[in-house]
Amino acid sequence: MPKVVFNNPFFFNNVRKNIDKVLKTKIKETTGGKVFYKKSCTFLEKKLKAKKVVITNSCTAALEVAALLINVKSGDEIIMPSYTFVSTANAFVLRGGKPVFVDIRNDNLNINENLIEKSITKKTKAIIAVHYAGVPCEMDKIIKIGKKYNLFIIEDAAQAIFSKYKDKFCGTLGDIGCLSFHETKNITSCEGGAIILNKKKFFKKASIICNKGTDREYFNKSLRKYYSWRGLGSSYIPSEITCAILYSQLLNYKKIFNERKKIWYKYYLALKKINSKLIENKKLYSKDVSINYHMYFIICKDFRVRTKILNVLNKIGIISTFHYIPLHMSKIGSMYFKKKLNVTEELSKKIIRLPLWIGMNQNKVIEKLKKILNN
Ligand SMILES: Cc1ncc(COP(=O)(O)O)c(C=O)c1O
Structure with a gap:
């Protein structure tokens, strides 16, 4: 479990x-x-x-x-x-x-x-x-x-x-x-x-x-x-x-929104404090937008760092994931589209999504991230 x-x-x-x-x-x-x-x-x-x-x-x-x-x-x-x-x-x-x-x-x-x-x-x-x-x-x-x-x-x-x-x-x-x-x-x-x-x-x-x-x-x-x-x-x-x-x-949408916002900001501030060169932890939105705190993701320095962090987290039971195999690189998508998409290809190799849900033990995730990123 x-x-x-x-x-x-x-x-x-x-x-x-x-x-x-x-x-x-x-x-x-x-x-x-x-x-x-x-x-x-x-x-x-x-x-x-x-x-x-x-x-x-x-x-x-x-x-x-x-x-x-x-x-x-x-x-x-x-x-x-x-x-x-x-x-x-x-x-x-x-x-x-x-x-x-x-x-x-x-x-x-x-x-x-x-x-x-x-x-x-x-x-x-x-x-x-x-x-x-x-x-x-x-x-x-x-x-x-x-x-x-x-x-x-x-x-x-x-x-x-x-x-x-x-x-x-x-x-x-x-x-x-x-x-x-x-x-x-x-x-x-x-x-x-x-x-x-x-x-x-x-x-x-x-x-x-x-x-x-x-x-x-x-x-x-x-x-x-x-x-x-x-x-x-x-x-x-x-x-x-x-x-x-x-x-x-x-x-109950307001309660959901407020709880997710708290978790999102806790990640943001904790990672800002850790201030590791291995990851980017940036606020991703401009003054024109307000977000719903759906997801917290970090961008790793490269694919090797991403693999290492994911392996350590998942091995100890903190389930984190990457996101999308870009569609143009999938079996079906590549039948429709043959060109390279540089930013898509690069970022899809570097992203990690962290657990974010109401009632989660966030301190455990943050402590572990601190250890990984400081070593
Ligand atoms: C961007 C995007 N579009 C569409 C879907 C499909 O949503 P559903 O699972 O409700 O069909 C998802 C699901 O994760 C999604 O992230």
């Missing part, structure tokens, strides 16, 4: 009450689209000041819905970082799209907005802005490019719930935003996600896509006599049990 696991979702007492409520209602109420589903959608719409939020089974599902919404067709090029999770690309490749990878910034590991324009061709359909570690991308520039070339802007805000760019929440800046409530995320329903629709023109189509290609939502609201097959779609709406867990988390 590890001494400090990498992640451990925290659940609040009211989660049991919510689940009980679902189980005690008539069985038909346990399918998605009912009480806790609606409450969660409304909560997020209000809190994020979003036009419309649809809760989905995952962020992967939300990205797939986004690809259907913007009508990705065979050969369409989708610009995105290679330094991201598989789903960012897979959702668009499923519809015949081709990922075009752009290198990341050295400071925050987000897509380098200054390199996007030279990757645009006649086939480009969308830009995906992934807010890595909950740190917002440079959205002003990205949105400006989107307008200039008439491209959709989709935010993969899987890690960025409640982070802000210039006082607007991540996920509400582009045309569409996608959130994750996976067990590793700040707000979790074990598996779960949401799609944020920032343009009215997407509302009806999104409902059909998420409800298995039917107008069932309109039928449920008594706006149709029956429902039928109306377009492409799949089963993207989660069960009420999932939404019951999600709603409990949403009601």
Whole structure:
């Protein structure tokens, strides 16, 4: 049994009450689209000041819905970082799209907005802005490019719930935003996600896509006599049990935020004090952004130092991990994209993510890091 696991979702007492409520209602109420589903959608719409939020089974599902919404067709090029999770690309490749990878910034590991324009061709359909570690991308520039070339802007805000760019929440800046409530995320329903629709023109189509290609939502609201097959779609709406867990988390979002912030700052100050040349410990955000304390990562001097630190930590049961095999270096990604991406390749060899969860024994991690870095 590890001494400090990498992640451990925290659940609040009211989660049991919510689940009980679902189980005690008539069985038909346990399918998605009912009480806790609606409450969660409304909560997020209000809190994020979003036009419309649809809760989905995952962020992967939300990205797939986004690809259907913007009508990705065979050969369409989708610009995105290679330094991201598989789903960012897979959702668009499923519809015949081709990922075009752009290198990341050295400071925050987000897509380098200054390199996007030279990757645009006649086939480009969308830009995906992934807010890595909950740190917002440079959205002003990205949105400006989107307008200039008439491209959709989709935010993969899987890690960025409640982070802000210039006082607007991540996920509400582009045309569409996608959130994750996976067990590793700040707000979790074990598996779960949401799609944020920032343009009215997407509302009806999104409902059909998420409800298995039917107008069932309109039928449920008594706006149709029956429902039928109306377009492409799949089963993207989660069960009420999932939404019951999600709603409990949403009601406690401030506590989650404050606890994570404390842990994040404790790492930051401890590592600043250690002041080792073996790692970089920098604050990764500018005055324009506020972050959600999703992740604490350090950048090691080189791959050898990274391997050594990871080995020592993991051997004594402090589970720390690196992040992404860049997509363009993966088996499937390399079939689509052949160029080198220097910053992505270098940083993916040097990053370590430290455990960050409510109730963790952080002193143990810090003491061990001190020992490793001072020797
Ligand atoms: C950037 C990014 N996009 C998409 C996903 C997929 O999210 P989910 O597990 O909710 O499908 C993740 C998950 O970690 C992610 O980090």
